[in-house]
Amino acid sequence: MTRQQQVVIVGGGVIGLLTAYNLASEVRSVVLLDRSNVGQESSWAGGGIVSPLYPWRYSPAVTALAHWSQDFYPQLGERLFADTGIDPEVHTTGLYWLDLEDEAEALAWAERENRPLRAVDISAAHDAVPVLGGGFSRAIYMADVANVRNPRLVKSLKAALLALPNVTIHEQCEVSGFVREGERVVGVETSRGVISGDQVVLTAGAWSGDLLKTLDLTLPVEPVKGQMILYKCAADFLSSMVLAKGRYAIPRRDGHILIGSTLEHEGYDKTPTDVALQSLKASAVELLPALAEAEVVGHWAGLRPGSPEGIPYIGRVPGFEGLWLNCGHYRNGLVLAPASCQLFADVMLGRAPIIDPAPYAPAGRI
Template sequence: MPDVVIIGGGLMGMLSARELCLSGLQVTLLERGQTGQEASWAGGGILSPLYPWRYPDGVSALAAWSQARYEGLCQDLWRESGVDPEWTLSGLLMLGVAEELEARRWAERWKAVLEVFKGSDPRQWEGALGEGAGIAGLWMPEVAQVRPPRMVRALRQSLEKLGVEVLEGVKATGLLVRNQTITGVATQGASVAAERVVVAGGAWSGQILTESGIHLPVEPVQGQMILFRGQPGLLSKMIMGRGYYLIPRRDGHILAGSTLEYTGFDKSTTAEASKELREAAYTLVPALKSLPVVHQWAGLRPSSPKGIPYIGEHPAIKGLYVNAGHFRNGVVTAPASACLLRDILLERTSSLDPAPYVFPCSPSSRSNSKERREV
């Protein structure tokens, strides 16, 4: 019997599995499809919240902790797997930002390097920018990026090397609970016994818990993106403008994103979204008009009411933990979230304050959980 079963094989689930395994626990990870193929694969990989001063402190704390350690984590994963997650210090240039005072206060509190510019041509910062890109903005030189498809592939191979049992194509259908204590996970096949279960199912986390009568306010929010194929050198910095972003990859591809759509679990792409993203990209960098769009896709972000994830143990069911609800900041906050979850589960003192991320304590979360007996 494993020490811990983790439901969900995205970035959050795999990083949690890695941290727990490195701490000496035997871990089994269940993934309904293939590991790393949902929002973790689809994300842009900017290692900062977009307009970070607009988020609660709980998000900033996770992001700051992760940013300081991301390069080292990527080096470890590269060494373990042979796959380079492409951690790249691109910097983030945000255009048309009027919240100078809020941004400065945020930067001072979190010791972030931030430069304000206004009334000057932003093309002195990035030559490919168009005239309509905006004349006021912020420059954050210490913001890096990773390439999520490579990041999750490196993680998957790392887990194999560490000996984590990864079961793909295995859908969790319910939690096994006896006397308000976790005893395992029911699946479409055989049940998996365990005294500790972590739900890290991304946008599906609320649904997974609802099937066991437990309420967690995490719902899907769709984001569509497109990818331009180009040559390295057209764009050197990540660009944010008018709510859209451009991310240059090392091989010359440029990712443009993203939409924000409340469509349930629908991941369909649309021509309307493609047009919206192309027009936004052309406004920021006119030279993109000459590049082909080679791919369009959609991912489902795990939205929580204030964008603060839930990390910790259920208040009434012993052995049930959750690591979900990161909304648009899953990639940047994942290392901190996984380490905080590890510390809570192992009852260690953490360098991160767990208070902002406690499981929502409502009547439904305390008393309506359906007990299922093992078979």
């Protein structure tokens, strides 16, 4: 691919935003399109833990992306803050997993992958996190796990892109299909008319499969609903992230505490429900009993881009010259974004890749 090309990116979540950010200095121009406002779907709705919830349960393909991203996130946050004045708040708190059924597997994974995960006495967990509930008997802890304040990451990435003279962002611009010349994709059909591009990148999250259907391609990416709630406590209320029974508590620097999340196959319905609210509140109080006296200040739902084994699709679409994918990150879009977008840029630009791109290639998977 030559540097004198225009790249059209369909989907303005964190994956689309960061893809644009990585490509902008390497191509003539980037046009980023979003059906609503950038970053308002799963990128906004997620918790922002910079780790898969249970990293030892994932394939080596997910682990490779996660490790690279975890190491890179602090410098990404610093660079965006310096460039835009908007701090994504990459906040290293550590993470306690409580009463795991597969604790032995987790510790074996940590030794194999050389990650700083270790068993700790439950009394040590209570000393470190005094507000932790009393109903737990075992804990493991990884000290270097961070969380990123995803709404601020979105704002920072958007501001960084708007400052670049060769990047255009079109919000409220829905893409309905692709423009082709023979076997080549040369643009997209949108609510604002045709937008042409030398290369088209699909980063539309849960909607990516629907768009590929217009080319008679089947991409096994589907929406998976997740609901979360938010409390506001004192800034020093919770010192570390905690996770038990599939539910987690995430502290922000200003005392906001996120509790998540549900896992629901409800199509594109992202209506918050009272059933989920009560379930999340019960989990919150089990983890942190003092939250029984706190007020829920937010409750929302988002749609994850579910994919087989959570392995994203990164690379060229076979049979359609000029069409690329960077989508299908399931529960780990925020975790994997830095590595996924760096790997995507490496593959598109013909550079030596940061990791082996083969497990993510669309060829043979769609």
